[in-house]
Every structure is written in structure tokens, then in C-alpha cells.
Amino acid sequence: MDVSIMAAGPWTGALLGMLGAEVIKIEPPAGDGTRWVMPTQRGMGTNFISMNVNKKDAVLDFKNPADRRLAHELAARSDIFVQNFRVGVVERLGLDWPTLQAINPRLIYCSISGFGETGPLSRAGCADPIMQAFSGFACSNGAPGEEMEAFRFTGFLDLATSSNAVQAVLAALYDREKTDRGQKVEVSMLQSAVALQFTRYAELLGAGLVPVARGSENPAFAPDRAFAAKDQAVFVTVHRPREWQALCEVLERADLIGDPRFATNHDRVANKETLNAILAPIFAARPAVWWLRALNRRNVACGIAHNFETFRFHRQIVDNEMIANTRHPDWGETSVAGVPWTFSTDACRVASAPTPDGDTAAVITELTASSSPIAAGR
Amino acid sequence: MLQGTRIIELSEGVAGPLAALRLADLGADVIKVERAEGDWMRDAEPLMANGMSAAFFALNRGKRCLALGSDPSAASELLLRLLADADAFIVDGGEAQAESLGFAEALRPNWGRNPGLVVVDVSIWGENGPMAALPGSELTVQAMAGYTRYLGSADEAPKRLGADVAGASASAFAVQAALAALYARDRRNGSRAGQQVSVSMLNALISMKSIHLAAQSDPDQYAGPRVGGAHYPPEKGWRTADRPIFFAFGGSVGEEGRPGWTDFVTEIGLDDLLKNDQLDRNGRNSTGHGSMVNAMRPAYEERFAQFSAADLVGRIRKLGANAAVYMRADETLADPQTVAMDLISEDPESRRQVLKFPARFANVQLQQRFDAPELGKDSEMIARELGFSRAEFAELQARGALAM
Numbered sequence A: 001m002d003v004s005i006m007a008a009g010p011w012t013g014a015l016l017g018m019l020g021a022e023v024i025k026i027e028p029p030a031g032d033g034t035r036w037v038m039p040t041q042r043g044m045g046t047n048f049i050s051m052n053v054n055k056k057d058a059v060l061d062f063k064n065p066a067d068r069r070l071a072h073e074l075a076a077r078s079d080i081f082v083q084n085f086r087v088g089v090v091e092r093l094g095l096d097w098p099t100l101q102a103i104n105p106r107l108i109y110c111s112i113s114g115f116g117e118t119g120p121l122s123r124a125g126c127a128d129p130i131m132q133a134f135s136g137f138a139c140s141n142g143a144p145g146e147e148m149e150a151f152r153f154t155g156f157l158d159l160a161t162s163s164n165a166v167q168a169v170l171a172a173l174y175d176r177e178k179t180d181r182g183q184k185v186e187v188s189m190l191q192s193a194v195a196l197q198f199t200r201y202a203e204l205l206g207a208g209l210v211p212v213a214r215g216s217e218n219p220a221f222a223p224d225r226a227f228a229a230k231d232q233a234v235f236v237t238v239h240r241p242r243e244w245q246a247l248c249e250v251l252e253r254a255d256l257i258g259d260p261r262f263a264t265n266h267d268r269v270a271n272k273e274t275l276n277a278i279l280a281p282i283f284a285a286r287p288a289v290w291w292l293r294a295l296n297r298r299n300v301a302c303g304i305a306h307n308f309e310t311f312r313f314h315r316q317i318v319d320n321e322m323i324a325n326t327r328h329p330d331w332g333e334t335s336v337a338g339v340p341w342t343f344s345t346d347a348c349r350v351a352s353a354p355t356p357d358g359d360t361a362a363v364i365t366e367l368t369a370s371s372s373p374i375a376a377g378r
Numbered sequence B: 001m002l003q004g005t006r007i008i009e010l011s012e013g014v015a016g017p018l019a020a021l022r023l024a025d026l027g028a029d030v031i032k033v034e035r036a037e038g039d040w041m042r043d044a045e046p047l048m049a050n051g052m053s054a055a056f057f058a059l060n061r062g063k064r065c066l067a068l069g070s071d072p073s074a075a076s077e078l079l080l081r082l083l084a085d086a087d088a089f090i091v092d093g094g095e096a097q098a099e100s101l102g103f104a105e106a107l108r109p110n111w112g113r114n115p116g117l118v119v120v121d122v123s124i125w126g127e128n129g130p131m132a133a134l135p136g137s138e139l140t141v142q143a144m145a146g147y148t149r150y151l152g153s154a155d156e157a158p159k160r161l162g163a164d165v166a167g168a169s170a171s172a173f174a175v176q177a178a179l180a181a182l183y184a185r186d187r188r189n190g191s192r193a194g195q196q197v198s199v200s201m202l203n204a205l206i207s208m209k210s211i212h213l214a215a216q217s218d219p220d221q222y223a224g225p226r227v228g229g230a231h232y233p234p235e236k237g238w239r240t241a242d243r244p245i246f247f248a249f250g251g252s253v254g255e256e257g258r259p260g261w262t263d264f265v266t267e268i269g270l271d272d273l274l275k276n277d278q279l280d281r282n283g284r285n286s287t288g289h290g291s292m293v294n295a296m297r298p299a300y301e302e303r304f305a306q307f308s309a310a311d312l313v314g315r316i317r318k319l320g321a322n323a324a325v326y327m328r329a330d331e332t333l334a335d336p337q338t339v340a341m342d343l344i345s346e347d348p349e350s351r352r353q354v355l356k357f358p359a360r361f362a363n364v365q366l367q368q369r370f371d372a373p374e375l376g377k378d379s380e381m382i383a384r385e386l387g388f389s390r391a392e393f394a395e396l397q398a399r400g401a402l403a404m
Helices: A008-018 A046-051 A065-076 A089-093 A097-103 A128-134 A156-179 A189-196 A198-207 A241-250 A265-270 A272-284 A288-297 A315-319 A360-369 B015-025 B054-060 B072-084 B094-101 B138-144 B165-186 B201-207 B210-215 B225-231 B261-267 B271-275 B293-304 B309-318 B329-334 B336-341 B379-385 B390-398
Strands: A023-027 A055-059 A080-083 A108-113 A183-188 A224-228 A233-237 A301-303 A323-328 A332-337 B006-010 B029-034 B064-067 B088-091 B118-123 B196-200 B245-248 B322-325 B344-346 B353-355
Touching: A008 A023, A008 A046, A008 A055, A008 A080, A008 A108, A008 A156, A023 A065, A046 A332, A046 B210, A055 A360, A065 A097, A065 A360, A080 A156, A097 A108, A108 A156, A128 A156, A128 A189, A128 B245, A128 B322, A156 A183, A156 A189, A156 B165, A183 A189, A189 A198, A189 B165, A189 B336, A198 B054, A198 B165, A198 B329, A198 B353, A224 A272, A224 B138, A233 A288, A233 B138, A241 A288, A265 A272, A288 A301, A301 B138, A315 B201, A332 B210, B006 B015, B015 B029, B015 B054, B015 B088, B015 B118, B015 B165, B029 B072, B064 B379, B072 B094, B072 B390, B088 B165, B118 B165, B138 B165, B138 B201, B165 B196, B165 B201, B196 B201, B210 B225, B245 B309, B261 B271, B261 B309, B271 B293, B309 B322, B329 B336, B379 B390
Parallel strands: A023 A055, A080 A108, A108 A183, B006 B029, B006 B088, B029 B064, B088 B118, B118 B196
Antiparallel strands: A224 A233, A233 A301, A323 A332, B245 B322, B344 B353
């Protein structure tokens, strides 16, 4: 039962749907705002199409007592409940955890917020770019010396929050097999954004290194950055000693292997500017394709940048089904995320987002057909 | 929550180790198996006061470590015993590694010695396809997944996302894979059988681009950052008297959105904007990532120069809209909201601070462990638990199966 809107909540339900759950999205009468987020495809917000795969869609007005009874009936029959209202709203709507726990003690109540459910900002609104600013995420992006730069706007922190929520929900679901009890699981965009920056926060907490903008470089390893080849940028990473040796040989600079300034990763990070000044002109002298062949042959990570047009038909993406195509009678064919896991036994699937309001009648019929005390209004 | 569950991890870097850490924080017993040269993350800068890599420590605390020796193929029986006794195996070396270390049989369905074993294969590029065996990294995955296009601009040097997003995202999918497969195995009327699940760093980043994938499928109009964003100027928020901010009016429900914007522009002396009929009345197209944002930014910034970032953010929030100051991670940690959320756990003895599991459970108080193992620290204890005598352990070391 998914009563969330926008992205962080809805994609939680979408992922659970990919895992095989039956997901019923309940929209407010005004509609999930993503239906109108640009761009649309034949009138439907593509944001809605991508975030609501694998769901049924019913509209209920929780402020209306009859609809609220239906919501309680649905909660009584559900395993997982997902909501991302602003803190304080579920109490007004009668969809708070104590109420639903009384109706269904086995329910996993997944509550997704922006800044968290406690603290001075618990009631403040949030969204992906707001949390990019608040969590430090944007301040580790940008050219060296720049204050910050935001990631232009994939809704990435929203989806990271969803993925984090699914991780926690599955832990609670597995736990329920042993305890036979549901529980409330709280996930915030703040926790999720910090979790996504795990290594940068580890450097801060463990060694006092504040994450800042470093262009394409990594504070932990060198070289691990983009170099301008003759035609385009190549992205090169060295983690292991043998990769450093191989890089030097491919660059025809075997003399650098024994150079004490660059002997270990520790040395190379400390002498990064000197190292970059030596490597940059070597990379600039030959085209990217040469470096790809020569470095991959020696097992050194090296790549070029892609975009939607170049990766959507790329065999690596296609063969692993990383993009799924859904089809809907009104808005046609849309590419969305493929399943992020491949299980050997249980097949996952991606089914088109529903027509808004399309399943209201069927859902209500099913909920009222049985002789449940809640649906009967007692 | 996972007490009594045993996880074997044979992986390096961020994705696999972070997945195993999450399971450890949920209560599982995790044994990390490393090659003789050690997880390459042990070399990551910067180092803590004790000389251990700060990132390696954070990724591997609470685990025990068994180190293979110079001839790891001789450790085959030990690895098979380890896996025969485990619930889940997180592994990132693919089929070739499994063959060379002699545990490939454990990766097949219904393995006789432990049919319930859940195997989570964490790769860089995915288990199939022409790139499956190629080397890769956080950086090269970000580039391939198109992420670097949404930072900077085409005429400047490429930038990466500073966070290790491919590794961290893949770790969450790996944890989901492990928990879902354990649930399918152990639930009432469950299968009792384990399964093999694969996740990859590239798949993680492509999946998390779902909004973009849909926006670029067959859009009705050239509107919004999901179509044109790669060609936008770098996004640096709105300058104020001191720090830059991000703000957005209009809310997220319904076609019309919520009010507040007209009050805001009036309040700060920008009421001239009300005469511009290209701007909608709820502020959706001139704030946030609305279509008029880049055109209108100078007008806002001229007025914002009279206000501090904190003042503006307070006013905007009071009107029910969203705003935040751009902060560095150290400022984020010091912010009263972050402090109230209690994201950090500190060891009273060592004073080490670590991030807690990124969710709160009503019924369970998760405990954090504060020690990460030196390479091979627990090899003997683990071998003894598996039934090898002290003499047999010494023999395994002498043969190069295990590190000395």
C-alpha cells in the first residue's frame, strides 16, 4: 500500500513491485504532482511514468470518512505501507503508525521524510536539490577551488532514498518472519544522502578530511581522474600497485615505476600535482581509443563518457537489460530503469505505470466484498 | 535483526564491502576473505591516527578477516567449508576467480553442501555483455552511465560526482538482493533454497537514472532539466549576501501547486516579478528547476544580495516552500538538524566516530562495532572454527593457502 507522491516514496513501491509485490498506489484527489512535471509524453508526466511502474492506481480522499475506512481496510490486508507526507500529516489523516499498528500489527510501516522525523527541520519541506545543498553532496562536486556544484537534476537523491528505504523494509520484512511483528521503519533523505557519501564522510570522521570539489579527481587514489586525450577525455583509475606499473609501461614511462615520488598510492596522492603534470601531455598526444585498447589490455580501468543516445543501445546495457521498455495504451512506449538485480530463481519484471485512478473501482470492490469489520464501518 | 546469520564476503573497494557492512550492522556475523595483497581499499588515503585507511576502516569495521596466501588455490577446501556453513556470500570476482580459487561449485543452484546459500555477485559492468570482464572503477562507471554530463559544461574539463555513488548505490542493491533471497528462502512456505543474484555498479547508476530515461524516451516538449539539463550552465544555486542557496516554490501536489510565491516576492521587494506574465503565480517556473529559472536568476540574485542565506531560507520555509543553504559535510554534521537525527555513533573508548545504519527501526536498536581487522587477523580462529586443527592450520599456511 503506497500512499506516497513525487519520487522518493513512489520508487520505493516500484522497486518492491519489481521484486514481485502487488503494489496499490493511492493518489490524493488532486493527483500526484509528477503527472504534470515536464516533460510529458502524450500528456502524461514522464516522471510519473518512471516512478510508478508495477502498480495499480486508486484515488481516495483520506479526509472523507468512508475513504478513510477503505484505507484502513487496505492497510489491514497489506504487508508494507509506504508514506512520505510531511511530518505531522499522517496523524491528521488517521494513517499514523499507532493507528495502523492497531489495525494490523504485522504491517511494516515505511515512513519517508526529508530531514527526518525529529529535530528543528522535521516539518520543513524537502526535495532532491534541497538535500543536495543541505547534506554536503553538492559541495564535493565542481572544479577544484569552486565552492560547490549541484548534480543537474536526475532526482538522484530521491531514488537513493527509495533504494535505502527498500533495504530497510526488506530487513524488517525478514525480521518479521522470526518475530511475527511488523514495525515502523523511518528513512529520511538526509540519512540517505549521507549514506550515499559514505566514503567522503568516512574520510571526514576518520581523518578530518573535509570533502570539497576536486574536478574529476578522487581524494583517495591517484591517478584516478579524467585526462584530455587527443580527441576527447579519457577516465583512468589506478587502485593497485600492479595497475600503476602497467600504466607506466603503457605510457612508455617505465622509469616512473621506481620513482620514489610515485612509489605507492600514498606517495602519488601526496605528489598529485607533479604526477598530473607528467601524465597530462602523454595522454594528450594520442586519441582516446588508443588509451582504451592499451590500458584495458593491461587490466587498467579506463573509459570514455557516454550519453543516453550512445548507451541506450550499447550491448553492455542491452545484454544486461539495464533499461526496460514499458508500454501504455495512452502514452505509448517509455524507457525506464530495468531491474537492478538478477535472481536465478525468482524472475523480476517491469510493468507499465498505471492509468491514474484506473483501478479505483476494482480496489474498492475488492475491499468491500468481504465482511470485514472495518469496511462495514463498525 | 540478523543475529545468527553468517555472511562471507570476498570483495574489494566500496560496493561489496559496504553491503557486507550493512548486514553486519543489522547483526550478521561477517567474515571477510582477502587475497594476500589485501583489499585495495586498504591503500585508500587519508589514513587514521593508527595508520589504517579511514575509508577501509569505515567499510570493514565489525568484520573478521581471513587472508589467503601466495597459493590461494590450495585454500579451496577451507573456502568450501566456509561457504557450506554460511547463509550468504558476497563476492565480486566473477567466474574466473571462483574457478581459480576452487569454489565455483558453491555458486551453482542447489549446491549439495549448502543448498540454502544465497550468492550475491557484485560486478562493475554486469555479469553479461562484452564488457563483463573489463576492468572498471567508480569513475569509469559514472562516465559510462552519463553522470558526468550533468556537472560542468562541455567546454570545460570533465567532473565527477564527489561521492562514490556507483559503489554506494550498488551496495544498497546488493543488500536488497541478499535480504530478498533470504526472505524467499526462510519465509513460511518459502523455498528453503538459496539463489544466485547479480548486481552491478553500472546497472545501479542506470537504474537510478529512471526519471531521465523516461524523460528522454519520446517527450512532448523541450522543457525541464531532464531533457535539456546536460546543456544547462553549471548549477550553483542563487547567490545571496553570503552563501548560495537553493529554493523552490509550488509544492508537489496537483496541477496548480501551492501558493506562497506571490507573498514571498512581495515580502522581499521583488513585486515587479508579479507584472511578468510569463511567470506562473505559484513560482514553479521561476524557482527550483523551473523552465524560467536561468532567465530569472539575475533578478532574484540582485535582490537576494540584500539578505543573508539563513534569513532567506527561513522566510521561504515559513511560507511553506523548500530552501536550503549549500553546506560542506562538516557543516552538515554540525547543523542542529543533523545532530538531532543522531546519525553518528561514537566509541566511548577509542572515540572513533562512524555513520550508523541509514534507517531507524522501531523495535530494534542497532549496535555498531568499532574495529576493522588487520589483514588476516582472524585466520586462525576461523580455520579452527571450521574444524581445522592447529597443525592443519600451520600446514595451510606452509602450503601458501593462507597468509603467514
